[in-house]
Amino acid sequence: MIPRLAVTSGEPAGIGPDLLLTLSPAEFPAELVVMGDRHLFADRAAQLGVAFDWPDYDPQQPTAAGVIRFHHHPLAQPARAGHLDAHNARYVLAMLDSAADGCVQGAFAAMVTAPVQKSVINEAGIAFSGHTEYLAERVGGHPVMMLAADQLRVALATTHLPLSAVPAAITYDTLLQVLRILHADLARWLKKSQPRILVTGLNPHAGESGHLGREEIEVIGPALEQARSEGIQAIGPLPADTLFTPTHLNGADAVLAMYHDQGLPVLKYAGFGEAVNITLGLPIIRTSVDHGTALSLAGTGRAQGGSLRAAIRAALSLTGADDAT
Numbered sequence: 001m002i003p004r005l006a007v008t009s010g011e012p013a014g015i016g017p018d019l020l021l022t023l024s025p026a027e028f029p030a031e032l033v034v035m036g037d038r039h040l041f042a043d044r045a046a047q048l049g050v051a052f053d054w055p056d057y058d059p060q061q062p063t064a065a066g067v068i069r070f071h072h073h074p075l076a077q078p079a080r081a082g083h084l085d086a087h088n089a090r091y092v093l094a095m096l097d098s099a100a101d102g103c104v105q106g107a108f109a110a111m112v113t114a115p116v117q118k119s120v121i122n123e124a125g126i127a128f129s130g131h132t133e134y135l136a137e138r139v140g141g142h143p144v145m146m147l148a149a150d151q152l153r154v155a156l157a158t159t160h161l162p163l164s165a166v167p168a169a170i171t172y173d174t175l176l177q178v179l180r181i182l183h184a185d186l187a188r189w190l191k192k193s194q195p196r197i198l199v200t201g202l203n204p205h206a207g208e209s210g211h212l213g214r215e216e217i218e219v220i221g222p223a224l225e226q227a228r229s230e231g232i233q234a235i236g237p238l239p240a241d242t243l244f245t246p247t248h249l250n251g252a253d254a255v256l257a258m259y260h261d262q263g264l265p266v267l268k269y270a271g272f273g274e275a276v277n278i279t280l281g282l283p284i285i286r287t288s289v290d291h292g293t294a295l296s297l298a299g300t301g302r303a304q305g306g307s308l309r310a311a312i313r314a315a316l317s318l319t320g321a322d323d324a325t
């Protein structure tokens with residue numbers, strides 16, 4: 001079956017629309033339904049000097065491979081590249097709702113998201129930490145953020161939190177839940193019964209035997225022990241600084257880091273621009289780019305689309321479309 005993917009264009013002042021406009025329909029063995037405001041796309045296409053001639057999305061039409069259709073969502077205010085406007089926050093969320101609900105209802109096989117500007121959504125009075133948390137609120141599940149580059153996958157035990165809130169968010173139960181989700185999704189995705197997961201500690205030197213913090217002894221270690229008793233190959237807690245060295249990473253299928261800026265800087269150093277963000281633990285498939293809205297590049301034609309293409313390919317692979325061909 002030909003998969004139909006929803007692709008949200010994200011922050012209208014950012015590079016999401018630009019990157020989508022550089023896609024060519026024949027690139028993917030799927031139908032892409034790009035969501036956005038048609039006036040915004042026409043204006044941005046003119047600014048970039050590219051064509052914008054995608055037909056309107058009609059859910060009644062049979063899915064066709066190598067086609068991009070456009071699903072119009074109206075902006076509240078006209079958007080200008082690089083200029084944020086909180087009036088358009090609801091527009092950004094309406095696309096996410098439409099894509100996520102469509103996945104739940106079976107209209108879409110997966111959703112791929114272009115970046116949003118988290119701050120401007122909050123400035124509109126809507127509490128928003130990220131797609132990851134927002135989508136879990138909408139469709140259920142315990143979301144686990146994982147970014148994947150060519151040679152490295154990094155999942156996070158916590159998502160978007162102030163650093164001061166991280167220790168309390170790492171509990172025996174949540175860590176075990178994250179490990180179970182990561183194990184199950186990696187096993188299915190990699191077709192490997194025992195994916196090897198390296199787990200970081202929270203503190204320097206993984207707590208230095210309790211002298212630099214006790215989370216490793218009181219929380220992380222016991223959760224890993226329980227995970228191992230369930231057949232999960234979880235190794236750690238390991239000091240994060242030396243875990244990310246070739247000797248340790250050799251043979252690992254993923255790293256589970258405790259928080260956003262413990263794991264993602266390494267991943268982005270290894271593969272920024274080509275990596276994919278995958279939300280595990282949801283009842284739907286969602287992938288995304290590895291970068292943000294890059295406001296200063298919007299409308300310039302200088303934004304690179306490698307990560308968007310990788311995110312679309314990853315979503316297709318997760319739908320099983322690869323297996324069918």
Ligand SMILES: NC(=O)C1=CN([C@@H]2O[C@H](COP(=O)(O)OP(=O)(O)OC[C@H]3O[C@@H](n4cnc5c(N)ncnc54)[C@H](O)[C@@H]3O)[C@@H](O)[C@H]2O)C=CC1
Pocket residue numbers: 015114115116117118119131277288289290291292293294295296297302303304305
């Ligand atoms: N999936 C999402 O919705 C994500 C959203 N964000 C949001 O994006 C906003 C801006 O975040 P920043 O930390 O400034 O990160 P950013 O990724 O937008 O920019 C970081 C640097 O990378 C460059 N860059 C980013 N994407 C690029 C591309 N495709 N081609 C070439 N250069 C690129 C930018 O010009 C900048 O120099 C924030 O509101 C953040 O929350 C950040 C990451 C992911």
Ligand SMILES: NCC(=O)COP(=O)(O)O
Pocket residue numbers: 129130131132133264277288
């Ligand atoms: N740094 C990754 C990131 O912020 C992605 O967040 P999300 O919007 O995909 O939840």
